[in-house]
Amino acid sequence: MQDPTSVPQPPTPLRVLVADDNPVVRAGLTALLTGREDITVVAEAADGHEAVRAARRHRPDVVLLDVQMPGVDGISALPYLVDIAPVMMLTYSRESATVEEALRRGANGYLVHGEFTAPQLVDAVKDIRQGRPHFTATAADALLTQLRRAADSRPHTEYLPPPSNVPESLSQVQPHVGQSSERVGFQLSTREAEIMDLIASGMTNPQIAATCFISEKTVKNHINRIFAKLHSTTRAQATAKWLGAT
Numbered sequence: 001m002q003d004p005t006s007v008p009q010p011p012t013p014l015r016v017l018v019a020d021d022n023p024v025v026r027a028g029l030t031a032l033l034t035g036r037e038d039i040t041v042v043a044e045a046a047d048g049h050e051a052v053r054a055a056r057r058h059r060p061d062v063v064l065l066d067v068q069m070p071g072v073d074g075i076s077a078l079p080y081l082v083d084i085a086p087v088m089m090l091t092y093s094r095e096s097a098t099v100e101e102a103l104r105r106g107a108n109g110y111l112v113h114g115e116f117t118a119p120q121l122v123d124a125v126k127d128i129r130q131g132r133p134h135f136t137a138t139a140a141d142a143l144l145t146q147l148r149r150a151a152d153s154r155p156h157t158e159y160l161p162p163p164s165n166v167p168e169s170l171s172q173v174q175p176h177v178g179q180s181s182e183r184v185g186f187q188l189s190t191r192e193a194e195i196m197d198l199i200a201s202g203m204t205n206p207q208i209a210a211t212c213f214i215s216e217k218t219v220k221n222h223i224n225r226i227f228a229k230l231h232s233t234t235r236a237q238a239t240a241k242w243l244g245a246t
Contacts, residue, residue, distance in 0.1 A: 003229045011038060013037065014038060014039045014062065015059075016041050016060055016061065016062050016063070017041075017045065017055055018044050018045070018123060019044070019054075020066040020070070020090070024236055024239050025113075025200065025239065028236055028240070028243050029041075029243070030044065030079050031237065032118050032122075032243075033121075033122070038048065039146055046069070047070055047073075048074055048076055049072040050079030051063065051065065052072075052081060055081055055085060058185075059084065059085070060084075061086075062085055062128050065091075065134075066089075067089060078107060082105070082107070085131060086108045087128075088107060089107050089109065090107060090111050091108040092113050094142055095142065096143065096145045098142075100142075104216050107125040108133050109124060110138045111135070115138060115167075117244055118240075118241075118244030120134075166189065187229055189210075192226050194231070196228065196238065196242050198212075199243075200239045200243055208229075
């Protein structure tokens with residue numbers, strides 16, 4: 001009879017905390033990560049204060065953190081969270097100053113919604129745990145722009161010593177980018193893509209109608225076609241696929 005102690009045990013799942021004030025986005029991210037043997041979402045939070053409290057209670061391996069949240073925002077919560085676990089910014093905010101400030105306060109990576117695939121998000125979560133940073137294209141460009149501005153403001157006669165912390169492999173800092181071909185794969189029209197972005201941002205049908213200057217009936221017709229193309233039946237399911245695959 002085989003000794004049960006000799007049976008290989010599955011690896012302990014990587015434990016993730018998702019912090020975002022938009023419940024649809026939280027549900028979408030949780031749906032993307034839940035159900036895997038190697039990753040589990042242990043807690044969700046709607047603002048920075050809840051995120052810090054949940055992190056202290058659950059001690060996650062990785063924190064996925066939005067920037068703009070009511071009350072205590074993600075940037076303000078960062079110094080408290082990075083003392084507990086590596087933090088990946090996962091947000092719509094793409095301003096260069098915000099990207100730089102997030103990294104200055106300890107974030108290990110910066111992903112902008114709509115620029116990564118579901119597998120890339122999973123890889124990023126795993127890599128962040130191992131100390132390997134990830135940036136989507138917009139975040140990388142924003143950071144580069146900010147660094148160039150800082151360099152241009154220095155006197156040209158200033159001596160800049162060579163950096164002492166250059167990684168052995170450039171792959172450690174190259175952006176992991178979702179290609180636009182992913183959106184083409186869903187075959188959404190320009191208007192449908194615009195409406196799907198608004199759905200992912202948490203807007204209701206009346207809000208989308210007002211934003212796009214169309215009727216609510218037209219919005220519903222667009223959503224029906226979007227759901228059919230994304231093979232989804234709920235806003236959360238569609239958002240999960242859209243955020244992970246555009």
